[in-house]
Amino acid sequence: MVKKKYQELSIEINIFKIIWKIKHHLLRSKLLIIWLLIFITLLILNYTSNFTNLFSIKSINISNFLSYGITALSFTLAVLSAALRIFKDTEFTQLYLQKNDKYKNYGELYYLTLAPYIVTPTLWLIISLISLISSVLSINVPPTVSIVFKLLFISLVAIGLISSWNLFIIHIQDFSKKIQRRINDEVRNIDKPSTKK
Numbered sequence: 001m002v003k004k005k006y007q008e009l010s011i012e013i014n015i016f017k018i019i020w021k022i023k024h025h026l027l028r029s030k031l032l033i034i035w036l037l038i039f040i041t042l043l044i045l046n047y048t049s050n051f052t053n054l055f056s057i058k059s060i061n062i063s064n065f066l067s068y069g070i071t072a073l074s075f076t077l078a079v080l081s082a083a084l085r086i087f088k089d090t091e092f093t094q095l096y097l098q099k100n101d102k103y104k105n106y107g108e109l110y111y112l113t114l115a116p117y118i119v120t121p122t123l124w125l126i127i128s129l130i131s132l133i134s135s136v137l138s139i140n141v142p143p144t145v146s147i148v149f150k151l152l153f154i155s156l157v158a159i160g161l162i163s164s165w166n167l168f169i170i171h172i173q174d175f176s177k178k179i180q181r182r183i184n185d186e187v188r189n190i191d192k193p194s195t196k197k
Helices: 015-020 023-027 030-048 062-086 089-097 108-137 145-193
Strands: none
Touching: 015 108, 023 062, 023 108, 062 089, 062 108, 062 145, 089 108, 108 145
C-alpha cells in the first residue's frame, strides 16, 4: 500500500504578499467605497469654497500629520498585542485550516482575519512617510496639483481614522464572542445532569 504524501503548508510572513493575497477582498471592501465618497465630498467642498468660506484646503499643512501617524501606529500595535492575548495558537491554527465553499484555499480565512491588523498600520505608515517627506522636501507645483494632492491626503487620513475605529470595533467584537463562547460552555456544564448518585 502506497502511503499518501502530504504537502506541507507554509504561512506567508511577508506583509505585502499577504495584502496581495487578499487584494480581491480589499477591493470589494466598504473602506475603498468610503474613501472614494470622502474624496468626492472633499472635491465638492473645495469647489464650493470658491463661493463660501466654510472649507479651506490651502491652510492644511501635511507635515503636521507626522505625530498623528506615529500615535496611530502605536494604537494599532497596542490593539494587535491585545488581540494576540485573546486568541490561542490553536485558534489561529483552526482559522488557517478552515476550508469550505466560501474559503476555497487554506489560510484564506486566516489572512482575512489578519487583514485589518495589517491594512490599518500600513495606511498610517504611508501617511507618516508622506508627512515626513513633505516636511523636508520643498517642491514648487502648480496650485491645482497641490490642492488635488492635499485632498487625496486628507481623504487618506480620514480612511485611516475610520480604519482605526473599525479595528477597535473588530477587537471588541472578537473579545465579546470569546466571552460568549465561554459563558455558553459554562452554562452547558451547569445544565448537564450530574452522574453522581
